[in-house]
Amino acid sequence: MSAFEFSPHHYSVLYQETLAGLNLKVDGHYIDGTLGAGGHSYGILERTAPEGKLLGLDADPVALALASERLKPFGTRVRIVPSNFAQIFEVAQREGFVPADGVVLDLGLSSMQLDDRERGFSFQGDGPLDMRFGEIQGELTAAEIVNRWSEERLVKLFFELGEEPQARRLARAIGEARRVQPLETTGQLAAVLEKAGGGRAAGRTKRPIHPATRVFQALRMEVNHELERLAQGLEGALQTLGPGGRLAVISFHSLEDRVVKRFIQHEASDKNILPDTPISLALPKTPTLRPITKKPQVAGLQEESENRRSRSAKLRVAEKW
Ligand SMILES: C[S@@+](CC[C@H](N)C(=O)[O-])C[C@H]1O[C@@H](n2cnc3c(N)ncnc32)[C@H](O)[C@@H]1O
Numbered sequence: 479m480s481a482f483e484f485s486p487h488h489y490s491v492l493y494q495e496t497l498a499g500l501n502l503k504v505d506g507h508y509i510d511g512t513l514g515a516g517g518h519s520y521g522i523l524e525r526t527a528p529e530g531k532l533l534g535l536d537a538d539p540v541a542l543a544l545a546s547e548r549l550k551p552f553g554t555r556v557r558i559v560p561s562n563f564a565q566i567f568e569v570a571q572r573e574g575f576v577p578a579d580g581v582v583l584d585l586g587l588s589s590m591q592l593d594d595r596e597r598g599f600s601f602q603g604d605g606p607l608d609m610r611f612g613e614i615q616g617e618l619t620a621a622e623i624v625n626r627w628s629e630e631r632l633v634k635l636f637f638e639l640g641e642e643p644q645a646r647r648l649a650r651a652i653g654e655a656r657r658v659q660p661l662e663t664t665g666q667l668a669a670v671l672e673k674a675g676g677g678r679a680a681g682r683t684k685r686p687i688h689p690a691t692r693v694f695q696a697l698r699m700e701v702n703h704e705l706e707r708l709a710q711g712l713e714g715a716l717q718t719l720g721p722g723g724r725l726a727v728i729s730f731h732s733l734e735d736r737v738v739k740r741f742i743q744h745e746a747s748d749k750n751i752l753p754d755t756p757i758s759l760a761l762p763k764t765p766t767l768r769p770i771t772k773k774p775q776v777a778g779l780q781e782e783s784e785n786r787r788s789r790s791a792k793l794r795v796a797e798k799w
Pocket of ligand 1: 491708
C-alpha cells in the first residue's frame with residue numbers, strides 16, 4: 479500500500495482521544511504543529527465543519543506534500559506552512575491564528591518517514607548517516623557524531639537520549655569499527671551495533687528490540703535538537719492559545735514526556751519553583767494552564783496490536799486559563 483492510499487485516520491496515534499482532548503468547536507481555529515500525513519488534522523477539519531480553520535506546520539517537505547494532497551477537500555479552511563513548531567507563535571501570528579482554540583503536537587517522526595530506507599532514519603536500510611530532517615538544522619550529522627565524538631560522549635548520548643542500557647558496549651564497538659574505516663551509512667552502523675548486541679526487551683509487551691533501535695533514536699534526537707525544539711514549541715503554543723484553548727501533546731519517549739509533564743506542572747502551579755530551591759522559598763505566580771489529563775492517556779490493546787508505534791505513545795492535555 480502506498481503512503482497516499484491509506485485511510486485518513488488509520489495511522490494517527492490516539493486519534494479519538496486527541497480529538498476529544500481538544501474539545502473541538504465548529505468555528506474554532508486549530509493548529510497542528512506536526513502535520514505529518516494529516517490524519518489528526520483531517521479529523522479536526524471534519525469535526526469543526528463548516529467554519530473551523532486549521533493551520534498545519536511540518537518541517538519535512540515530504541510530509542507537507544502528502545498532507546496538502548489529503549487535506550485538499552477542505553479548501554480554504556486549511557493553511558499549510560513549512561515550519562518547525564519551535565516557531566509556532568510567530569507563524570500563527572502571521573497567519574491570523576492567535577488566539578487559537580487548540581494546538582496539537584504529535585511528536586517524533588511518522589512510521590512512513592522512519593521506514594523510508596533511503597532517508598537514513600532506519601537501521602533496516604542503507605542510507606547516508608545524516609538524519610537531519612526538514613529545513614537544514616545545522617551542520618551536525620549522524621556521521622559527524624558517530625565518527626568524531628569521543629567514546630565517552632557517545633556513551634552519554636546513547637544512555638541519555640537512547641536510554642540504552644548497553645551504551646558503553648555499543649560505543650566501544652563503534653570506536654573499534656571506525657578505527658578501521660569511518661562509518662558512512664546506516665547499514666554499516668547497524669551491522670556494527672548488531673554484532674555488538676544490546677537492545678534488550680522493552681515496552682509493555684516486553685518484545686526484544688533491535689540492537690540499533692535506541693542508538694538510532696538518540697542520534698536522530700541529537701541531530702535535530704528535538705528536546706530543545708519541544709521546549710520552544712510548548713512555550714510558543716502557550717503564547718498562541720486563547721483562554722480556554724487546549725494543548726494536546728503526544729510523546730513517544732520518556733524524555734519527551736518528562737519535558738511535557740514538567741512544562742504543564744510548572745504552568746499549572748501557583749508557585750515559581752526553581753531547581754535546587756526549597757519549596758518554602760518559591761515565589762507566587764499566576765497559573766497559566768489547567769491539566770485535563772491527570773495521568774497520560776495511552777493506547778488500548780487493540781490500537782497497540784494494530785499499530786506498533788502506539789505502544790509507547792502518551793497523550794497529555796491541558797487547558798489555558
Ligand atoms: C508522528 S508524525 C505526525 C502524524 C500526524 N499527527 C498524523 O496524524 O498524520 C510527526 C510529524 O512531525 C514532524 N515534526 C517533528 N518534529 C517537528 C518539528 N520540530 N517541527 C515541525 N514538524 C516536526 C515530522 O516531520 C512528522 O511529519
